[in-house]
Every structure is written in structure tokens, then in C-alpha cells.
Amino acid sequence: MGGRTKKAPLEDLRKVADALGLSSSWLMALDRDETTGFAEGDVAPYSGDLPALEEPLAHARGRWRIMSRALDLAGILPGDIVEFDLNDMQPPRGTVVVAQHYRPDRPQADTVLRVYEPPVLLVRTTDAAIDGRPIELGERTVVMGSFRRLYRERRGS
Template structure:
């Protein structure tokens, strides 16, 4: 279950991305609050305090939104929700450190696939566009797991890979959107695996 504090932090990260990938320090300056008010909850996992209502209101005002109102999804209608992670062919490339981290999480275990999240469908679970999700194809999904699923359109011979929260027997988004639950029927909607790892590249 996502805690209120985790929802707040997911919302703040979405605001940072929405404003062009600005830093927490810049957001604090725009909102006229102390930088540590935002930085400490974001950077210290054990930080006990949630953001106050006043702080949330100031951050929301900077973004032109209401508190806990997530920015609209970006991108065109034809863009996928997630894409397979592409490894660099050049071991000396700038992204090679990221490649090594992904390989390390996948090494030694069969059936582990890395994917790059492109949508905001799970932003209230703290998953944002650009996050790399490690999917274990051998795990059995449990309630509230984040899963990788395929939705088939058989007449069009198309399949879409999506990431959702599993609440048997449905798949749910977690973005504050009005998307309807999708039943898992193992024919048109099939769960491929369970997310059990996440890497957030440095912006």
C-alpha cells in the first residue's frame, strides 16, 4: 500500500519533471520555502515527516495545479507506455555505468527483463517516466504488485505492453486518472511478470 508520504513525494517528483526537470532547490526557490523542506524528504528515505499543507499549496501554485493533482500526461497518442531497455554497444559510452547497473540486476537469474517507463500511469506509486523497471518473468503476481502485462487486440494483430497495479482480478492505474480497471482474462490481457527492481537514472 502506498503511504500518503510516498504519494506526496511521487507528486513532487512529477512536478519537478513537469517543470522541465528542475532541481528540488530551484523548486524551493520558486515556492519561496527552505530548500531542505523538499530536499530532505526526497533524499533521506527515513525522513519521518510528511510535507505540510502549506508547503504542498506553495508547490502546487508554482506548477499551476492543485495539491496532489498530477500534471497531464505528455506525448502523443501513439507513444508506448514502456519500451525495452537498450544497452549501449560501446562499453566506454557515457551511459555504461547505467548499463552495468542494469546488467547487475539481471545477471545470474533467468527471465529478468529491463524496461523503460514512458508514461505517468503509476506515478502515485513513485514510478516516473525514465525509470528503468526490472521485470521478473518467473514470479507469481500477488495483490498490489506492480506487474508487466500485455493487452492484445486480436483483430488488429497488435499487443501493447503496460505496467499496472495488480488487484485481483484487475489491473489498475495509479495516477489519479479515471482509467477503468482492466480484468485479467489470460486471453486478451495476460500478466507477463512482476516488477522487483527499479533504477532511476540521474537527471
């Protein structure tokens, strides 16, 4: 031990949640993809079926699973599935957007979930670990789409 703790493997945590009859969707924030190219920071692409949404995904729309608490004060929580209109890259002020942010210190872009308040994108969070500095819109930040709807699995019992 020596003063160090070991994190439980994510699969073990899922088994515990299943054994207790709880949704394991809250674990999605821990399950980060570390591939190169795009870093799926706040969101990760979602391609599964959503039984509550009967119609298929419309053309020029995309769904992402929320992975961070960047907009928890706006009611968007880790594990939620959010659908975005990929044709709407200049929505009204105050709209939730998904964007690619290219930082000068990294070779890959971060996919971020923010509130559109031109000339910047903002977080709405209670999580002190999330960088709350505004992200300037411009060459290094590209809005990919604007919020259309949210799907949330029932959590707990």
C-alpha cells in the same frame, strides 16, 4: 501559422536539454515506437547498461524504460528503468506488473504497466489522458512479469 502550432522535433528538444546540462530522460515518454506487433504503450524494452547495477541482468528477468505516467502515484515515472521477474506471472496483490493487453479493436497488443489486483490490473495516475478503467485479467491480458527493482537517473541539478 493559422491557429496551428508545430511540435518541436524530439531531436531538437534533446539538443536543448543537453545545452542546458539537463537530463533528456523525461523526453522518453514522447519517443513512442509505432511498429506493428506489440505497441509499447507504457513501457519499452531496455537493453542498455546500468552503471549503478553492477551485476548483469539475471536469467528470466527483463528491463523496460517507463514511457507513461500510468503509475506516477506509485512513484514510477517516465524515464525510469524497471526490472521485472519474467517467471513471476501471479505475484501478490498490489505488485507492479508488466503485461500484454490484447484489445478487440486493434491487431496488436499494448504493453501496459499496472498494479496487480486480481481479477483486474489498475493504474495509479494523476494523468487524465490515461485510461483509468481496470483491465480484466483473462484471455486478452497476459501478465509478463512482476516488479523487482527500479533505476532512476538523477534529474536536473
